[in-house]
Amino acid sequence: MTQMYDAIIVGAGISGLGLACRLREKNKNFLILEKSAGVGGRLATRRDQDCTFDHGAQFLKSDPQNRAPWHELINPNELGKSWFSEDGVQQLAFPNGMTSLAKSLANLNEIRLKEKVITITEQNNLCVLEIESGQKYTTRKVYLTAPLPQSLDLLKDSKIAYPQELENIPYASALVGLFRLDSNEKNILDLNYLQNVSPEIFTISNQLSKEVSRNLAFTVVMQPTWSEKYFSEEDSSTLLKISYLFQNFLSQKGGQGTSSILNSQLKKWRYSHPLKIFEDPFKALGSAENIILMGDAFGGASINGALHSAWSVVL
Numbered sequence: 001m002t003q004m005y006d007a008i009i010v011g012a013g014i015s016g017l018g019l020a021c022r023l024r025e026k027n028k029n030f031l032i033l034e035k036s037a038g039v040g041g042r043l044a045t046r047r048d049q050d051c052t053f054d055h056g057a058q059f060l061k062s063d064p065q066n067r068a069p070w071h072e073l074i075n076p077n078e079l080g081k082s083w084f085s086e087d088g089v090q091q092l093a094f095p096n097g098m099t100s101l102a103k104s105l106a107n108l109n110e111i112r113l114k115e116k117v118i119t120i121t122e123q124n125n126l127c128v129l130e131i132e133s134g135q136k137y138t139t140r141k142v143y144l145t146a147p148l149p150q151s152l153d154l155l156k157d158s159k160i161a162y163p164q165e166l167e168n169i170p171y172a173s174a175l176v177g178l179f180r181l182d183s184n185e186k187n188i189l190d191l192n193y194l195q196n197v198s199p200e201i202f203t204i205s206n207q208l209s210k211e212v213s214r215n216l217a218f219t220v221v222m223q224p225t226w227s228e229k230y231f232s233e234e235d236s237s238t239l240l241k242i243s244y245l246f247q248n249f250l251s252q253k254g255g256q257g258t259s260s261i262l263n264s265q266l267k268k269w270r271y272s273h274p275l276k277i278f279e280d281p282f283k284a285l286g287s288a289e290n291i292i293l294m295g296d297a298f299g300g301a302s303i304n305g306a307l308h309s310a311w312s313v314v315l
């Protein structure tokens with residue numbers, strides 16, 4: 001007989017992992033199905049030879065006013081360090097990479113990696129989830145935490161109805177250049193994080209000043225409109241364009257010293273962050289209202305927003 005779960009969470013990003021903490025606390029019998037080989041989703045860290053890069057989210061806003069319930073989970077201040085502050089609010093970096101924040105919430109016994117959910121079938125108030133290998137899981141409740149357009153594709157493939165207004169929540173895409181740098185230029189070495197750098201470059205983050213990388217390395221996130229325009233271009237040509245724009249930035253910022261790019265890589269996020277947020281922090285669907293849409297399109301376009309959604313859903 002197949003095992004019956006109280007809940008299955010689709011996705012091991014911060015919202016799925018946060019929700020898992022609540023289900024664990026209530027002694028629920030649950031599982032997380034994650035399509036990729038690791039946990040964290042858009043909290044992503046990549047090592048390349050002697051450099052390390054956060055190539056998704058860069059920092060956690062440590063705002064006492066925010067609604068994310070970190071104090072009930074972990075103390076992010078112990079795991080992270082203050083990287084810079086903006087308007088008096090500390091922005092925390094995680095020297096072991098942003099994925100370390102996700103991993104601190106994860107219990108690997110509850111997670112099945114490389115298991116992509118392809119359909120959901122409703123059966124007598126229960127849900128049957130099928131993954132790519134053909135294996136099936138039966139559960140009382142399903143929590144969908146993928147970026148909203150991906151969750152909607154899954155619902156369409158499953159012929160499960162949802163309100164049309166959810167189609168009106170678009171996501172930005174993000175093209176990201178990862179650069180290993182050699183520089184003796186103080187203006188470059190002293191950089192932490194820059195936002196809205198130019199019409200093309202959205203953010204620049206110094207991975208060495210975050211203490212994520214042992215060597216000088218920068219993550220360059222391109223503006224949403226620029227990313228959308230070049231998303232389908234060949235990777236090598238996109239990386240050349242980003243390198244050229246970053247090199248221009250380095251020249252403009254440079255004083256007496258010199259900076260040169262030693263190595264570069266491209267990372268592509270089809271769904272980076274939602275451009276609008278749904279009015280409620282989650283949405284229940286299905287004939288038994290047991291299919292729950294959640295994540296950053298519901299709680300807010302940030303790590304804290306995703307966690308807020310996880311804390312708001314009804315168990």
Ligand SMILES: Cc1cc2nc3c(=O)[nH]c(=O)nc-3n(C[C@H](O)[C@H](O)[C@H](O)COP(=O)(O)OP(=O)(O)OC[C@H]3O[C@@H](n4cnc5c(N)ncnc54)[C@H](O)[C@@H]3O)c2cc1C
Pocket residue numbers: 010011012013014015016033034035036039040041042043055056057058059060061115116117118145146147150154174176221269271272273294295296297300301302303304306
């Ligand atoms: C480049 C970039 C920079 C950012 N910078 C910041 C920042 O500095 N600070 C900040 O607070 N936020 C930032 N964000 C936003 C932040 O990362 C997200 O809002 C947050 O991580 C979303 O978490 P989530 O759990 O809702 O979704 P995700 O992290 O996307 O998790 C969803 C998970 O579901 C999995 N999945 C999807 N479909 C399936 C399926 N069919 N079956 C199984 N698994 C599936 C995915 O693999 C993924 O692991 C940034 C995002 C990007 C891309």
